[in-house]
C-alpha cells in the first residue's frame with residue numbers, strides 16, 4: 071500500500087511540475103527567436119563557473135556561501151533520497167550511495183544545509199527588520215526554508231533510525247553515528263516509528279516542494295541554468311541591435327510582449343527575487359520610479375495571467391505606456407548596475423532599451439529635451455545644436471594652435487573630444503588640458519574638431535537606433551578619409567560606443583580613454599610630475615569607463631602619481647553609483663528633478679575631500695552643478711586631465 075501511495079504522489083507531483091514548466095516554455099516561445107547558442111565552449115565554461123562553482127553568487131560572500139551550501143547540499147541529499155526510496159520500496163540499496171566516502175560527504179552536507187537554512191533565515195530577519203527596507207521576504211520564502219529544513223532533518227533521522235534498527239552503523243556516516251548515540255536509549259518500537267515518520271516526512275516534503283516550485287521564486291531552479299547558458303556574449307558595453315522585421319525595414323515591429331526575444335522572456339522566469347538589481351540601481355535607491363526587479367515581475371505576471379490568450383493570438387497589452395509607464399522607462403540611466411549584479415544573468419537593460427525604441431518608433435511620449443536632442447543631432451551633428459564654422463574645425467580644444475585631423479591627416483592618434491569637449495565651455499577646458507598634455511608628451515595627435523558628429527551613444531541609449539547608425543556611419547566614413555586607426559577619447563560614452571559598437575558598423579579602431587592613455591604616458595616616463603598636488607581627492611568611476619569596461623586602476627594611478635590622497639566613496643569601482651547623467655538623463659536634467667545626481671553628489675561631499683575628480687564630461691558637469699547647489703564652495707570638481715596638467719605644467723592656482 072505504501073508503494074502505491076508513494077508512486078501515486080510522485081506521479082501527481084512530477085506531472086503537475088512538468089505541466090507548469092511546459093506552460094511557461096510555451097509563453098517563453100511567444101517571444102522572437104534569438105541566436106544565442108554560438109561559442110559553446112565559452113558558454114559551457116561560464117555555465118560551470120556560474121552554476122556549479124557559484125562564482126557570480128559568491129561575489130556577495132555570505133549569501134553566496136549559504137546558497138552554495140543549499141545548492142550543493144540539495145544535489146547530495148537528492149541522491150541519497152534515491153537510496154532511501156530504493157530501500158523502502160524495492161528492498162535494495164544503491165551500492166555507491168553506501169560507500170564511506172559518499173556517506174561522509176552526505177553527512178557533511180546535511181550539516182551545511184542546516185547551516186544554510188538557519189543562516190538564510192537569520193539574514194532575512196536581520197535585513198528586513200534591522201537594516202534595509204528593500205529586502206522583501208514573503209511568507210512563501212520562509213515556508214520553503216522550512217521545507218528544506220524538514221527534508222534535511224528527516225533524512226538524518228531516517229538513516230539514524232535505520233542504522234540503529236539494523237545495528238549497522240556504516241563507516242563514513244559520522245553525523246549519523248553521532249546522532250545514533252543520542253537516540254540509542256529509545257526502544258525498537260519508537261525507533262521504528264521514527265524511521266517511518268521520517269521517511270514519509272521526507273518524501274511528502276519533496277512532493278510539496280515540487281508542487282510549490284512553479285508558484286515561487288524557486289522556479290529559478292528550472293529556468294536559471296538555461297538563462298545563464300544563453301546569456302549575451304556581446305561586450306558589456308555593446309547594446310543589442312534593434313530588431314529588423316522580415317520586410318527588412320529597420321525598427322521595432324511593435325510594442326507588445328511578443329516583441330521581446332525568447333531570452334528576454336526566459337529572464338522573467340529565471341529571476342530569484344534576490345533584490346541585488348534593486349540594490350545597485352541608482353534611481354531605485356534614490357527613490358525614483360524605477361525598479362529593475364519589477365521589469366521581470368510585471369512581464370512574468372502578465373504572461374502567467376494572459377499567456378493562454380496570447381497563445382490564442384489575442385493582442386498583447388502595450389509594454390511601453392501600458393505594462394510600464396513612461397517615467398519608469400525614461401528614469402533608467404543605463405548604468406548597467408542591475409545587469410552586473412544579477413546572479414542569473416537577467417538582462418534588464420535590453421528590455422528598457424527595447425521599450426525606448428518602441429516609444430521613439432511611435433514618435434510619442436518622448437521627453438521634450440530628448441526630442442530636442444534628436445533634432446539638434448539630426449540638423450547639426452551635435453546635441454547642442456551649434457553649427458561648426460568652416461575653417462574652425464579644430465575647436466575641440468578651444469585653442470586654434472592645436473592641429474585638427476583635416477589639417478594633419480595620418481596623425482597617429484585622433485583626439486575625439488566629443489560634443490561637450492567641442493562646444494561646452496567648461497568641458498573645452500578639459501579637452502584643452504588633455505591636448506596640452508599630449509603635446510607635452512610628444513604624442514602625434516590631431517583633434518577631431520567640430521567636423522566629426524556626435525558619436526551616437528546617447529541617441530542609441532535613448533532608443534533612437536536610426537540616429538545612432540546615421541552619426542556613427544558618418545564618422546566612420548570621415549575617419550576613413552583621414553586614415554584614422556587609433557582614437558583617444560575624452561568621454562567614456564564615446565569610448566565605449568566607438569570601441570564596442572562601431573565595429574558592427576565597420577569601424578575598427580584602437581580606442582583609448584584619456585584616463586588610461588595618461589596612465590600609459592606616466593608609466594612610459596613621457597610625463598614628469600614637477601608639482602605634485604598634495605590634495606585630498608575622491609574619484610568618481612564613470613559607469614562606461616569602470617563597470618562597462620573594467621578601467622578602475624589607471625585613473626587612480628594617474629591621480630596618485632599627481633599627488634592626490636585618494637578617499638574612496640563607499641560605493642566605488644565595480645559597485646560605483648551612477649552620477650545620474652547616463653541614458654540621456656544629462657539632457658533632461660533641466661526639465662526633471664534628478665535625485666540620482668543629488669544622491670551621488672552627497673556621497674562625494676561626505677568624503678570631505680577637497681576635490682572630486684572624474685574622467686567623464688557628463689559626470690564632471692553633474693558634480694559641478696550639484697556640489698555647488700548642496701554646499702557652495704566646499705568642493706572643486708575637475709577632469710582627470712586638468713588635475714594632471716596642474717601637476718605637470720601649469721603653475722599652481
Ligand code: SF4
Nearest residue numbers: 351402403405406408
Ligand atoms: S541600468 Fe542602472 S539605472 Fe537602469 S535599471 Fe539598471 S541599475 Fe537601474
Ligand code: SF4
Nearest residue numbers: 341342344345347412
Ligand atoms: S533580476 Fe537578478 S538581481 Fe534582480 S532580483 Fe532577479 S535574480 Fe536578483
